[in-house]
Amino acid sequence: MLDYSTPSTDRLLLRDQWETWIRGFADWKIFLTLTFRDEVTRDQAEHLFRFLVQVMNQELYGNHYVRIVGHSYFSYVAGFEHQKRGALHMHVLVDQPIKFQLVHSIWQTVAGYAWIEPVKDLDRAVAYVSKYVVKDGDLVVWKQKKFKLPSFVPMWFSASK
Numbered sequence: 001m002l003d004y005s006t007p008s009t010d011r012l013l014l015r016d017q018w019e020t021w022i023r024g025f026a027d028w029k030i031f032l033t034l035t036f037r038d039e040v041t042r043d044q045a046e047h048l049f050r051f052l053v054q055v056m057n058q059e060l061y062g063n064h065y066v067r068i069v070g071h072s073y074f075s076y077v078a079g080f081e082h083q084k085r086g087a088l089h090m091h092v093l094v095d096q097p098i099k100f101q102l103v104h105s106i107w108q109t110v111a112g113y114a115w116i117e118p119v120k121d122l123d124r125a126v127a128y129v130s131k132y133v134v135k136d137g138d139l140v141v142w143k144q145k146k147f148k149l150p151s152f153v154p155m156w157f158s159a160s161k
Helices: 008-025 043-063 065-069 098-112 123-129 155-159
Strands: 028-033 076-082 088-092 112-120 138-143
Touching: 008 123, 028 065, 043 065, 043 088, 043 098, 043 138, 076 123, 088 123, 098 112
Parallel strands: none
Antiparallel strands: 028 088, 028 112, 076 088, 076 138
16 A cells, blocks of 8 residues: 655656556456446445456356356456545456447446446556556456357457457
8 A cells, every 4th residue: 555655756656667567467458437326345346346257257158167267258457446426436457358238238237337448548548547556546457367269259259359
C-alpha cells in the first residue's frame, strides 16, 4: 500500500512501473468497465467478477472448462477503484475475444452496467487500469497458461481474432 506522504514523483515512478508491468503481461485486446448498481464491498465485487469469468468460460468450453483451460481461457488484469460517490467499479483488460452480449446480459442481471470496447490505444487503457493502484486501489490478475481453441469456435470468437 502506498503511503500518501510519499512525494508525488515517487507515486509517478510507481505508476510508470505498474504500467510497464501490465503492458508486458499480455497482448490486451478488450477493455471493460464494470459498475455496480448497489454498494458492494471489495470482496463482493471480486466474487461477482469471478462469477462472470466462470460463466464466460462455461459458455465457450462447457462445465468442465477447468480441465481444458484452467481458471480462465483469457488473461486479465482487473483494477478496482472507488467512484466519487464512493461506490466501487472495475476496469478490466482481457487478452482474448469475449462474447459481448453474454457479458452485458450476465453483468446487468447480477451487478450493474458493463461497458466493453476493443483496446484502441494500449497506453491509455493500461494507464487507466493502473492509475488507481497508487491511489489506494488494487488489481486482480490472471495469466492464462494453457490456451486451447474450443471444439466449436463460435462466430463471435473467430471474428475478433
